[in-house]
Amino acid sequence: MMVLCALRRQLLSRSNCGAWARLLQRQSRGCVYSITHGFNQDEIREKLQAFPGGSIDLLKQESGIAVLTINNPARMNAFSGSMMVDLEERVSQLESWTDCKGLIVQGSSGTFCSGSDLNAVRAISNPQDGMKMCMFMQNTLTRLLRLPLISVALVEGRALGGGAELITACDFRLMASGSEIQFVHKHMGLVPGWGGAARLVRIVGSQHALKLLGGALKVEPELGLQIGLADGVLEAEEDALPLQQAEDWLSRYTKGAAPVIRAVKKVVLSGRELPLSDALRTEKDVFGTVWGGPANLQALASKPKHK
Numbered sequence: 001m002m003v004l005c006a007l008r009r010q011l012l013s014r015s016n017c018g019a020w021a022r023l024l025q026r027q028s029r030g031c032v033y034s035i036t037h038g039f040n041q042d043e044i045r046e047k048l049q050a051f052p053g054g055s056i057d058l059l060k061q062e063s064g065i066a067v068l069t070i071n072n073p074a075r076m077n078a079f080s081g082s083m084m085v086d087l088e089e090r091v092s093q094l095e096s097w098t099d100c101k102g103l104i105v106q107g108s109s110g111t112f113c114s115g116s117d118l119n120a121v122r123a124i125s126n127p128q129d130g131m132k133m134c135m136f137m138q139n140t141l142t143r144l145l146r147l148p149l150i151s152v153a154l155v156e157g158r159a160l161g162g163g164a165e166l167i168t169a170c171d172f173r174l175m176a177s178g179s180e181i182q183f184v185h186k187h188m189g190l191v192p193g194w195g196g197a198a199r200l201v202r203i204v205g206s207q208h209a210l211k212l213l214g215g216a217l218k219v220e221p222e223l224g225l226q227i228g229l230a231d232g233v234l235e236a237e238e239d240a241l242p243l244q245q246a247e248d249w250l251s252r253y254t255k256g257a258a259p260v261i262r263a264v265k266k267v268v269l270s271g272r273e274l275p276l277s278d279a280l281r282t283e284k285d286v287f288g289t290v291w292g293g294p295a296n297l298q299a300l301a302s303k304p305k306h307k
């Protein structure tokens, strides 16, 4: 940390270092890897753009709920290189949308995501490029998980490989009936690299994580609920599409003023990620942003009874 601070000071003090300083600031914001780890985001972005196809689409709704759609139906929503870049851009957009309270991550055409596009994987199978792709995705998914909003992955159809890793970067997971989550990495001679293993351990505990990764087990909704990977199961309904059902499910957590919902996520996030003393200090700071705020004053004026 001291080395990082010293390097940052040194760079900021140079007269023509504006671009460097911006790069450092951008890369250190909520990210795991920055220039100090030999990670050059722009270089990797260019490499990934060489594998085009599909898109990641962001719908920002007036309700403060955003919908992020993984859209590459011809390949069961597999992630091309350009979709990895797209995802990073969409996360940046969400970081700047300060009224956003909730996010639903879904796949197009009734299935979630079949992981990395195997055509791209074959073309970048050397370890150096593979690790760069993995650092890029870890940074993006870490920023996704750290967004000050409440996110839910809506799993329809299959979530395989990198698709299974992506669902662990959301706060909650809802499984539609008949859906499956499978960390197929072992069958591909791999382990997760997008941070999916580290997050999975935190969600289901190390025993279940070892079984899911070591056995490349198929997780159906019942097992998902049992081990805590799924937070809810959506039964097929005639008058409500899965996306509507997911919005209804999420609304119990996103109802209320955006600054309060965002503050809830921030205190939970700091409790999860920081040592206790730091988490307590962060909680105090976040508390200060809502104490005496509009939602707090309105609640006090209404003399509430929490029956």
Ligand SMILES: CC[C@@H](C(=O)O)C(=O)SCCNC(=O)CCNC(=O)[C@H](O)C(C)(C)COP(=O)(O)OP(=O)(O)OC[C@H]1O[C@@H](n2cnc3c(N)ncnc32)[C@H](O)[C@@H]1OP(=O)(O)O
Pocket: 074, 075, 076, 078, 079, 114, 115, 116, 117, 118, 119, 121, 158, 160, 161, 162, 163, 165, 184, 185, 188, 190, 191, 192, 193, 194
């Ligand atoms: C770092 C690697 C790791 C990670 O990122 O963590 C990975 O994610 S590796 C990728 C892991 N995923 C897979 O291995 C998926 C392999 N595919 C399948 O198992 C099946 O295709 C399916 C997803 C279960 C769907 O089966 P089915 O319903 O029978 O449809 P098709 O097999 O006919 O698929 C339709 C179409 O989609 C193409 N497809 C599917 N997944 C991928 C993929 N990951 N990459 C590229 N293309 C994919 C599939 O090849 C078919 O295309 P066509 O043959 O042109 O019709």
